Amino acid sequence: MNLKISNKKLAKLARLEVLNMIFESKSAHIGSCFSCIDIIAVIYNKVINLKKIKYNRKDRDIFILSKGHACASLYAVLALKKFFNKKNLRTFGKDFSPLMSHVSHKVPGVEFSTGSLGHGLPFAVGCALARKISGIKSKIIVLLSDGELNEGSNWEAMMFASHHALTNLTLIIDKNNLQSLTTTNKTINMLSLEKKFNAFGLNCKKIDGHNYEQIQNAFKKKSNSKKPTVILANTIKGKGVKEMHNKVLWHYKPPSKEEYIKFKKEILL
Amino acid sequence: MRTTFINSLVEIAEKNDKIVLVVGDLGFNVVEPFQKKFPKRFFNAGVAEQNMASFSAGLASQGFKVFVYSIANFPTFRCAEQLRNDIDYHKLDVTIVTVGAGYAYGNLGYSHHAVQDYGLIRLFPNFNIFVPGDILEVEASLNYISKNNGPNYLRLNKNNDPKIFKNKLKFSKGRFNYFRKIKKSKKLILTTGSALISAVKFSEKKNYSNFSIASCPLWSPNYRKNISKQLSNFNEILVMEDHYLDGGFYSYILETIAKYKIKNLNTSNFSLSSKYNYFSASQKKLNLKNGLI
Numbered sequence: 001m002n003l004k005i006s007n008k009k010l011a012k013l014a015r016l017e018v019l020n021m022i023f024e025s026k027s028a029h030i031g032s033c034f035s036c037i038d039i040i041a042v043i044y045n046k047v048i049n050l051k052k053i054k055y056n057r058k059d060r061d062i063f064i065l066s067k068g069h070a071c072a073s074l075y076a077v078l079a080l081k082k083f084f085n086k087k088n089l090r091t092f093g094k095d096f097s098p099l100m101s102h103v104s105h106k107v108p109g110v111e112f113s114t115g116s117l118g119h120g121l122p123f124a125v126g127c128a129l130a131r132k133i134s135g136i137k138s139k140i141i142v143l144l145s146d147g148e149l150n151e152g153s154n155w156e157a158m159m160f161a162s163h164h165a166l167t168n169l170t171l172i173i174d175k176n177n178l179q180s181l182t183t184t185n186k187t188i189n190m191l192s193l194e195k196k197f198n199a200f201g202l203n204c205k206k207i208d209g210h211n212y213e214q215i216q217n218a219f220k221k222k223s224n225s226k227k228p229t230v231i232l233a234n235t236i237k238g239k240g241v242k243e244m245h246n247k248v249l250w251h252y253k254p255p256s257k258e259e260y261i262k263f264k265k266e267i268l269l
Numbered sequence: 270m271r272t273t274f275i276n277s278l279v280e281i282a283e284k285n286d287k288i289v290l291v292v293g294d295l296g297f298n299v300v301e302p303f304q305k306k307f308p309k310r311f312f313n314a315g316v317a318e319q320n321m322a323s324f325s326a327g328l329a330s331q332g333f334k335v336f337v338y339s340i341a342n343f344p345t346f347r348c349a350e351q352l353r354n355d356i357d358y359h360k361l362d363v364t365i366v367t368v369g370a371g372y373a374y375g376n377l378g379y380s381h382h383a384v385q386d387y388g389l390i391r392l393f394p395n396f397n398i399f400v401p402g403d404i405l406e407v408e409a410s411l412n413y414i415s416k417n418n419g420p421n422y423l424r425l426n427k428n429n430d431p432k433i434f435k436n437k438l439k440f441s442k443g444r445f446n447y448f449r450k451i452k453k454s455k456k457l458i459l460t461t462g463s464a465l466i467s468a469v470k471f472s473e474k475k476n477y478s479n480f481s482i483a484s485c486p487l488w489s490p491n492y493r494k495n496i497s498k499q500l501s502n503f504n505e506i507l508v509m510e511d512h513y514l515d516g517g518f519y520s521y522i523l524e525t526i527a528k529y530k531i532k533n534l535n536t537s538n539f540s541l542s543s544k545y546n547y548f549s550a551s552q553k554k555l556n557l558k559n560g561l562i
Contacts, residue, residue, distance in 0.1 A: 112330070113359065118319070122322075123323045126324030129312075129327070153323065160324065
């Protein structure tokens, strides 16, 4: 639980696990997993208190993966952080494994199941409100994808979070600029997300979503702010394997045997 | 029913400080007693039902007992997936309370007609379905909910509903509450919800004096066994409900009869026909027009 490991090392080990999991189960979404894996690694390594989560304390921090299809990254980080035995990762996506290919709350360390987009943020808002009215200090963090922001429920939730000044709530957007068929701009051009977030009453910060220091610093709060925070993290879909970078194909395709060997070498470099 | 609901809720909230009331920008002249007494446990979600359902799940996940109050289709169909994925799948203690059952808001048009609601809810395995037939059953529902975790669906008619039962009710899963029990009769009129009022009137007019009359205010996919045991005491049963036949209570009863292979039981029903009404009419007229006496 208190394993000292650098953000970079944790993310690298997690990438390798994810590559194995996706390869062995012939699953989709490896590109989505790699675009947010650095963020998830930093959150579990430096931002939230893992002990309280493990003991299911009432004042535990809460992390919610709203883009549930990137669950292999979360499972890998949880296993590396000893929430469960790493051997179980081998069962990912296989028959009768609890490690289903959209994040499941039946997996140790996972607070909430998602898979249908636009559910994680409103749920997180409820958690943040619960903590606020109970007078319990804790961090509520929810990771969303940029394509997911098409869902209106997110904007309903932002209005509510802002109205209730949920300062304990942090959204982090995995902005990889791609969604299911093409780029986000060609699908539904959301124009300036930053302007939208500010207009909805959130404090918006922009970072490089693969820069460990920037990710870690982004979670440090201004103590006087009365607003929820949103971190707009610029990312690259498939980050870590050049061949996958910014390609919609890797939203679907599992690597072949040859690709697997090649990608593994690249990640290990 | 609305007033009875809010008064009962205030009563149980006095004893349980985890009870929270969330409203979907509705409840004028109804919810104020709770709001005044517990301002810190009252939230208006605004006109945004998806967020309302999900954040209620979030509140419940952190130990709150959440009641969500709105009209008819708004906290059900509008946010069906939030009920399915967030509340039901995670088995959270959220009670969805709807007002305006069946054609209670008759004149307001189709958007406000709750004629398919429990058809939707009964697809969700963890939901308990409360469909009280009078205000005593509303009180009993709240009392039961206060002691048992959700998810729950509580379907209310409107105000000024008559008190049909005379004494305090025993309340358990799938239990039939008898308004009238005819000794040695094997015939039963079974209702859920405010069709109980129709049933009582119906039995007076027609030649149904040898039928017992019972209400089934709490049922769900998981209570079939208990219901089947009670059904097997009869050889003729008439089911009445203010909901479409498809996915309704009568179809639930028929499925139960089939599942438990209950023999020698004749069934018939008054349910609402699955069709649209492109005119304004009162609850009474719409019920008549659509097959519920």
